[in-house]
Amino acid sequence: MRKRTISSVSSYLFSSTSIPCSMRRLISTLVLGEHKGGIVKPSCLSAISAAGSICNDNSISILLAGSGPSLQKAASHAASSHPSLSQVLVADNDLLTHPLAETWADLVHFVQQKEKYSYIITSSSSFGKNILPRAAALLNVSPITDVIEISDPKVFTRPIYAGNALSTVRYNGLDPCMLTVRATSFATPTLSLKESNSTFAAISQVDLSEFTQETFGKSKWIKKSSPNTERPDLVNARVVVTGGRGLKSAENFKLLETLAGKLDAAVGATRAAVDAGFVANDLQVGQTGKIVAPELYIAFGVSGAIQHLAGMRDSKIIVAINKDSDAPIFQVADYGLVGDLFDVIPELLEKLPVD
Numbered sequence: 443m444r445k446r447t448i449s450s451v452s453s454y455l456f457s458s459t460s461i462p463c464s465m466r467r468l469i470s471t472l473v474l475g476e477h478k479g480g481i482v483k484p485s486c487l488s489a490i491s492a493a494g495s496i497c498n499d500n501s502i503s504i505l506l507a508g509s510g511p512s513l514q515k516a517a518s519h520a521a522s523s524h525p526s527l528s529q530v531l532v533a534d535n536d537l538l539t540h541p542l543a544e545t546w547a548d549l550v551h552f553v554q555q556k557e558k559y560s561y562i563i564t565s566s567s568s569f570g571k572n573i574l575p576r577a578a579a580l581l582n583v584s585p586i587t588d589v590i591e592i593s594d595p596k597v598f599t600r601p602i603y604a605g606n607a608l609s610t611v612r613y614n615g616l617d618p619c620m621l622t623v624r625a626t627s628f629a630t631p632t633l634s635l636k637e638s639n640s641t642f643a644a645i646s647q648v649d650l651s652e653f654t655q656e657t658f659g660k661s662k663w664i665k666k667s668s669p670n671t672e673r674p675d676l677v678n679a680r681v682v683v684t685g686g687r688g689l690k691s692a693e694n695f696k697l698l699e700t701l702a703g704k705l706d707a708a709v710g711a712t713r714a715a716v717d718a719g720f721v722a723n724d725l726q727v728g729q730t731g732k733i734v735a736p737e738l739y740i741a742f743g744v745s746g747a748i749q750h751l752a753g754m755r756d757s758k759i760i761v762a763i764n765k766d767s768d769a770p771i772f773q774v775a776d777y778g779l780v781g782d783l784f785d786v787i788p789e790l791l792e793k794l795p796v797d
Contacts, residue, residue, distance in 0.1 A: 469497045469595070472531075472557070472618075474550065474564035474573060475504040476541065480515030482506070484678050485565035487524055488625035493563050494526035495592045495628070503529040503559075505648075507538040507549055517645050525631060527643040535650045540663040541569055547576035553648060554581060559618050566622040566733065567677065578620045585620040586611055590627040604729050605752035625677075626735035626756045673699075676725065679708035682736045684727055684754070687714040688743020688764065688783060695720050697787045698742060704794045710734065712750050728753035742783040746771030 471493040475486045486504065493502045504520050504527060506513060513534055520530045533549055550562065550573070562577070564570035566588045578585040590608075591599035598621065602609045613619050676682065683702045689695055695709075702709045710727040711720065727734055729752040739757035744750065746762070746769055754760070755774055762775035763786050772778040779786065 468501075468560070469499055470501045470557070470559045471496065471503070471561040471563060472550075472553065472559040473502060473504040474546070474562065474570065475506045475516075475520060476565070476567065476569040477506055477508070477513070477516035477520075480512045480519060482516055482520045482523055483565075483567075484630060485567050485570075485625035486520075487630040488628040489563050489565045489570075489623055490524045490526055491628040491630055492589070492592060492621070492623040493561065496561060496595050500526075501528045502526050503531055503557075504643075505531045505533065505550070505553060507533040507535075507541070507546065509534055509536050509539045521643045521645055522641050523633075525633075525642050530643050530645045531648050532645060533648040533650055535653060537653065540666075541573070542661055542663060543572045543576050544661045546573045547580055548653075549648075550577040551580040552653070554618060562618045562620045564622055565625045567625070570622045574620055574622050581618065581620070583615055583618065583620055585622065586613060587622045589621050589623045601752065604748040605755060606748060624733055626733060673702060674706065674708045676708040676710055676727070677732055677734055679734070679736055681705050681707035681738045681740070682710050682727070682734055682754075682757070683707045683740045683742070684710035684712065684744060685715055685720070685742050686712040686744035686750075687718060688745075689715065689720060692720045694784075697784075697791075701787055701791060701794075704791065707738075707740075708736075710754075712744055712747070714747075741771055741775075742787065744771050745769050746774065 473486065473489045473493055476483045490502060490504065493500060506516055506520060513532060517530050517532045531553065538545055538549065554562065564574050574585050586598050586600065588600050589598045590601060593599065596613045598611050599608050600611060683698055683705065685695055685698045689698065699709055709725055711725045713726055713728055713730060715721060716723045716726045726732065727750065729749040731753055733753050735756040737758045739754050740761045742763050744762065744764065751774060760775045761777045762771040763779045763781060763783050764771060765780065765782050767780045
């Protein structure tokens with residue numbers, strides 16, 4: 443039987459009672475937005491949904507940074523992407539073309555000093571986890587990370603012990619309250635055809651005339667190296683096929699890639715497989731990797747360590763194939779097959795239709 447209920451542990455940082463949303467004035471939230479190819483990433487839309495759950499009277503803005511036509515296209519996309527959004531702030535500067543933590547943190551500090559937002563939110567992606575702590579240090583506040591539920595304007599739930607328990611945190615620090623949120627826990631709205639052609643938010647330019655290379659410090663962008671692949675992005679894929687140490691070698695991972703190609707799926711891996719050098723670490727799923735929640739998650743040779751389960755337990759359907767009938771992965775799987783993956787994968791490839 444699949445377990446979805448996790449025990450709860452209350453951990454109150456402060457004892458004062460939170461202020462009801464109806465009594466708070468001028469609630470405003472800044473969402474740090476990530477974009478690529480002129481499109482705002484789905485994880486940012488989830489962050490906007492999280493901001494909307496704080497309070498009904500919450501003015502939500504998204505901050506996009508970069509340069510050139512791609513940024514302007516992303517701003518237009520953001521303005522029509524979420525009905526809860528009130529404003530799109532565009533920071534157009536060549537120094538912001540690449541999302542360095544130092545430049546973004548200074549930008550967030552600069553915008554916050556002018557606008558005095560009540561909350562600053564971003565997703566718990568590598569983008570958000572890289573930027574928010576540094577920005578929080580500049581603003582002298584303590585961030586709350588990996589939030590999965592907002593039950594009150596100042597009360598948040600986050601997983602601890604690799605997701606085996608939940609901690610309830612009450613924030614009573616100074617504004618802004620800074621959060622990273624798990625995108626898989628906050629659904630994005632499904633827009634109708636009429637709504638998809640509507641513009642929900644105004645677009646405004648951030649005045650960066652005072653920003654120079656010296657303002658942003660000593661770090662600079664050198665280059666980006668990433669494998670060329672036509673497979674779906676791991677975080678946003680509808681289907682994820684993951685391999686563990688049971689695949690035994692990098693060569694055997696090609697079997698998994700072939701299967702992923704037939705299923706139009708993303709390929710994932712456990713930390714053990716990554717540490718063994720079978721695949722690159724950007725494919726790692728788990729507590730120290732990426733958090734995914736696809737419609738279908740198929741695990742081959744994955745034992746099911748709690749660190750891995752923390753990154754995929756929210757998947758809609760989990761299928762596990764492992765020759766060890768006592769593997770912990772079977773405790774969370776909806777469907778399990780005890781068998782040798784080197785027999786199962788070729789049989790699947792044979793039975794799947796030819797492209």
